[in-house]
Amino acid sequence: HPTIYRKDYRVPPFIVESISLIFQLQDDHTDVFATTRFRKNPDAGEEGDQLFLNGEDLELLWIRCNSDELAANMYQVNEKGLSLTAPGDSFTLEIATRIRPDANTLLEGLYRSNGNYCTQCEAEGFRKITYYIDRPDILAPFTTRIEGNKSNCPVMLSNGNKVDEGELEDGRHYAVWHDPFPKPSYLFALVAGDLRYIEDFFTTKSGRNICLRIYVEERNITKCDHAMLSLKKAMRWDEEVYGLEYDLDIFMIVAVDDFNMGAMENKGLNVFNSKYVLALPETATDNDYLGIEGVVAHEYFHNWTGNRVTCRDWFQLSLKEGLTVFRDQEFSADMNSRPVQRIDDVRILRTGQFREDSGPMAHPVRPDSYVEINNFYTSTVYNKGAEVIRMMHTLLGAEGFRKGMDLYFARHDGQAVTCDDFVASMADANDYDLDQFTRWYSQSGTPVIEVSEHFDSEKEEYSLNLKQSCPPTPGQPEKKPFHLPVAIGLLDQDGKDIRITDDDTLVLELKEAEETFVFYGIEQKPVVSFLRNFSAPVRVKPFQSQEELAFLMAHDSDLYNRCEAAFQLAEQVIFAALEALQAGGQPVLDDQYLTAVSANISGGQNDKALLGQALQLPSETYLAGQMTVIDPDNLHAARNFVKRELAGRLIDKFTALYLENDEAEYQLTPEAMGKRSLKNIALDYLMAIDAPPQEIIDRCLAQYETAKNMTDVVSALQIIANSELDVREEILGDFYELWRNDPLVMDKWLIIQATSKRQDTLDEVKRLMSHPVFSMKNPNKVRSLVGAFCAMNHVRFHDHKGLGYAFLADRIIELNTINPQIGARMVSPFTTWKKYDGERQHMMRDQLERIVNTENLSGDIFEIVKKSL
Ligand code: HT7
Numbered sequence: 001h002p003t004i005y006r007k008d009y010r011v012p013p014f015i016v017e018s019i020s021l022i023f024q025l026q027d028d029h030t031d032v033f034a035t036t037r038f039r040k041n042p043d044a045g046e047e048g049d050q051l052f053l054n055g056e057d058l059e060l061l062w063i064r065c066n067s068d069e070l071a072a073n074m075y076q077v078n079e080k081g082l083s084l085t086a087p088g089d090s091f092t093l094e095i096a097t098r099i100r101p102d103a104n105t106l107l108e109g110l111y112r113s114n115g116n117y118c119t120q121c122e123a124e125g126f127r128k129i130t131y132y133i134d135r136p137d138i139l140a141p142f143t144t145r146i147e148g149n150k151s152n153c154p155v156m157l158s159n160g161n162k163v164d165e166g167e168l169e170d171g172r173h174y175a176v177w178h179d180p181f182p183k184p185s186y187l188f189a190l191v192a193g194d195l196r197y198i199e200d201f202f203t204t205k206s207g208r209n210i211c212l213r214i215y216v217e218e219r220n221i222t223k224c225d226h227a228m229l230s231l232k233k234a235m236r237w238d239e240e241v242y243g244l245e246y247d248l249d250i251f252m253i254v255a256v257d258d259f260n261m262g263a264m265e266n267k268g269l270n271v272f273n274s275k276y277v278l279a280l281p282e283t284a285t286d287n288d289y290l291g292i293e294g295v296v297a298h299e300y301f302h303n304w305t306g307n308r309v310t311c312r313d314w315f316q317l318s319l320k321e322g323l324t325v326f327r328d329q330e331f332s333a334d335m336n337s338r339p340v341q342r343i344d345d346v347r348i349l350r351t352g353q354f355r356e357d358s359g360p361m362a363h364p365v366r367p368d369s370y371v372e373i374n375n376f377y378t379s380t381v382y383n384k385g386a387e388v389i390r391m392m393h394t395l396l397g398a399e400g401f402r403k404g405m406d407l408y409f410a411r412h413d414g415q416a417v418t419c420d421d422f423v424a425s426m427a428d429a430n431d432y433d434l435d436q437f438t439r440w441y442s443q444s445g446t447p448v449i450e451v452s453e454h455f456d457s458e459k460e461e462y463s464l465n466l467k468q469s470c471p472p473t474p475g476q477p478e479k480k481p482f483h484l485p486v487a488i489g490l491l492d493q494d495g496k497d498i499r500i501t502d503d504d505t506l507v508l509e510l511k512e513a514e515e516t517f518v519f520y521g522i523e524q525k526p527v528v529s530f531l532r533n534f535s536a537p538v539r540v541k542p543f544q545s546q547e548e549l550a551f552l553m554a555h556d557s558d559l560y561n562r563c564e565a566a567f568q569l570a571e572q573v574i575f576a577a578l579e580a581l582q583a584g585g586q587p588v589l590d591d592q593y594l595t596a597v598s599a600n601i602s603g604g605q606n607d608k609a610l611l612g613q614a615l616q617l618p619s620e621t622y623l624a625g626q627m628t629v630i631d632p633d634n635l636h637a638a639r640n641f642v643k644r645e646l647a648g649r650l651i652d653k654f655t656a657l658y659l660e661n662d663e664a665e666y667q668l669t670p671e672a673m674g675k676r677s678l679k680n681i682a683l684d685y686l687m688a689i690d691a692p693p694q695e696i697i698d699r700c701l702a703q704y705e706t707a708k709n710m711t712d713v714v715s716a717l718q719i720i721a722n723s724e725l726d727v728r729e730e731i732l733g734d735f736y737e738l739w740r741n742d743p744l745v746m747d748k749w750l751i752i753q754a755t756s757k758r759q760d761t762l763d764e765v766k767r768l769m770s771h772p773v774f775s776m777k778n779p780n781k782v783r784s785l786v787g788a789f790c791a792m793n794h795v796r797f798h799d800h801k802g803l804g805y806a807f808l809a810d811r812i813i814e815l816n817t818i819n820p821q822i823g824a825r826m827v828s829p830f831t832t833w834k835k836y837d838g839e840r841q842h843m844m845r846d847q848l849e850r851i852v853n854t855e856n857l858s859g860d861i862f863e864i865v866k867k868s869l
């Protein structure tokens with residue numbers, strides 16, 4: 001498994017002027033005829049005349065050059081591709097290949113999902129369709145003709161606009177699509193099958209009428225309205241915020257059940273995991289609705305940030321992904337609650353990305369090397385990448401950022417470019433020095449900030465001393481200081497912001513390893529609201545007392561930081577309980593904490609979702625990431641203790657919260673969702689009380705029985721599945737009977753059982769592996785059962801007997817032959833093995849060794865396991 005290095009990038013020796021494809025879809029195979037016009041790349045210099053075309057798992061039928069069939073001695077084929085000597089500076093190749101979509105369990109290239117054909121070409125799937133220069137800096141206009149049976153493929157789609165269609169013999173027909181925008185092969189798509197669509201229209205700001213269609217299987221046709229609404233909102237938002245208009249006449253979304261990731265931004269023909277399209281109040285939770293809105297927007301936004309301007313090579317992946325995640329986060333913040341959106345985004349970053357950054361897979365936002373590019377669709381590239389964009393937005397301001405975006409499109413529309421090109425546009429448009437800032441792209445690891453405060457009452461001076469450092473990461477023992485925007489506010493004794501500039505919030509620019517910032521005319525010692533809105537992706541060493549945190553929790557005008565103070569306080573309290581348990585003692589709940597939480601509940605917070613967030617305790621997985629040696633059992637017990645005590649001592653408040661926020665009428669507004677979330681958090685607390693009063697149990701059971709929306713149903717079901725209630729089995733069975741024909745609801749049923757904290761969960765998970773709804777071939781099912789148990793059920797996965805570890809290794813070995821891309825993603829819970837006690841370390845290491853010694857191990861799994869060992 002060779003390593004690919006960024007430094008080895010060379011411009012391609014040949015470029016493609018156009019490609020024309022014919023797909024003949026047959027029952028047990030598909031023949032692909034590709035006609036490609038090549039030209040020598042004038043930018044490549046005198047590079048020689050050898051042409052290499054990527055191609056994998058293909059059956060080559062024949063190859064012609066400038067219309068003449070090539071004899072077998074005129075080209076060479078191996079398992080990676082085909083090479084030949086170019087006959088001149090400009091020539092045409094016609095290549096016929098046979099592929100077998102039915103047997104394709106990898107779900108890249110052309111495959112079938114419930115009988116329908118679809119493609120996934122990012123990152124390197126096009127080479128599983130035909131021989132081609134399958135790299136993102138080769139851009140060409142595509143013409144695609146599809147031929148298939150009218151009976152099983154009444155619908156045949158590809159990128160661009162449909163330019164022809166007609167009848168063929170033997171009950172077959174054809175459709176021809178042309179995409180005029182030159183694009184890389186990873187944006188190619190084909191969909192064919194028995195699909196229905198809903199249709200709507202969008203008038204762009206310049207008055208063009210765009211046809212919008214969402215294609216799904218017939219049984220799902222009533223579930224597309226929310227996705228369509230989200231699409232129209234995203235189109236309007238991109239015009240209003242960035243002046244970006246859609247460019248083709250039609251925009252299509254197709255939902256499929258078998259998909260490796262969330263969705264794919266193929267030009268004009270987005271293919272989606274059905275999880276991010278289908279929703280009805282009875283089948284989808286509020287989080288599902290928000291997920292659909294965010295992912296539909298994300299893929300749509302790629303049309304400019306990714307498709308019109310694309311990546312030069314895969315090391316630049318964050319150029320499109322970090323930027324597009326930032327754009328979808330901002331869109332969702334505008335559509336819903338901005339602080340809640342920020343809290344969610346930061347939680348994802350801290351739980352997933354910080355963990356990655358402190359482990360064996362740590363890599364820069366723009367990696368320097370990889371074995372398998374699919375392993376680099378990571379939280380670092382996506383979420384930290386988005387934080388890097390956000391920091392530029394913070395430093396330059398919204399207007400300056402927009403100027404930078406305008407210049408980026410003016411310079412690079414139609415090109416394949418680098419992260420440096422993006423930063424240069426931002427810097428040039430604002431005449432702002434971002435040289436040091438580019439270290440965010442090249443240095444991995446999460447910086448740590450140490451804060452010390454000094455107040456001189458005589459001089460009325462308050463000073464903040466900030467030190468930054470960054471721990472070593474693989475291949476990077478030492479780091480240079482980052483250019484860090486640190487947003488702060490100072491609160492007076494009444495909790496009001498002291499105006500420290502024209503504004504209440506000031507953005508300090510920390511560039512050195514240590515700097516002191518002094519504020520004059522401060523009469524009394526202020527309370528600092530540090531790193532407002534989480535203005536940089538860093539860890540801050542705790543430096544504030546419980547009193548100060550409680551004060552910020554009650555008064556901070558920065559709503560993000562109010563919640564942050566609540567999390568910090570909760571973390572301190574849980575770790576105090578953990579210490580007590582580890583010392584063999586009885587933990588006690590700090591009264592000050594109880595008072596702060598109680599005050600928070602009664603504080604009249606209008607944003608219910610925000611209050612809900614502030615009340616939620618940090619997850620065990622997140623807390624584990626803060627520990628030097630992780631102790632899963634005591635951590636679980638400590639967190640449970642805090643939850644149980646809070647619930648027991650604030651039972652009246654939680655009961656009132658439940659009742660006040662229990663609305664009879666179902667609505668999908670941000671306010672209504674906020675109320676549902678707060679109500680269900682209250683219920684979760686109430687049911688955590690030791691032997692909850694029968695009245696509370698009855699309320700929970702009644703909610704399961706009578707609720708008409710999935711948010712309320714699964715919230716109750718999750719609590720029941722976690723409990724020892726006699727009715728548990730009966731209710732899980734009842735839910736199954738009701739929803740057995742809905743795969744997305746069945747995913748929830750699996751997740752709920754896999755994340756139950758009961759002792760017997762692993763046995764239950766093993767039983768579910770042979771349940772008819774489960775399949776190792778379907779990524780959603782694997783994620784819902786195996787992924788949920790191993791990555792989201794910290795205490796049970798890390799059970800001291802090591803049975804969870806053996807279970808996961810077995811699944812990874814199984815996936816190695818079915819879908820190694822998904823297999824590689826499943827390795828993640830093992831990557832932190834060095835942070836556990838000696839015995840657990842030993843058991844996890846054994847399993848990693850067992851995996852790495854598997855015969856024919858894929859590059860995907862090999863890379864992650866090898867780096868972990
Ligand atoms: N750009 C898309 C990435 C993607 C993908 C990558 C590897 C293998 C399968 C995949 N499916 C989709 C998704 C996105 O970020 O928008």
Ligand code: ZN
Nearest residue numbers: 298302321324
């Ligand atoms: Zn994306």
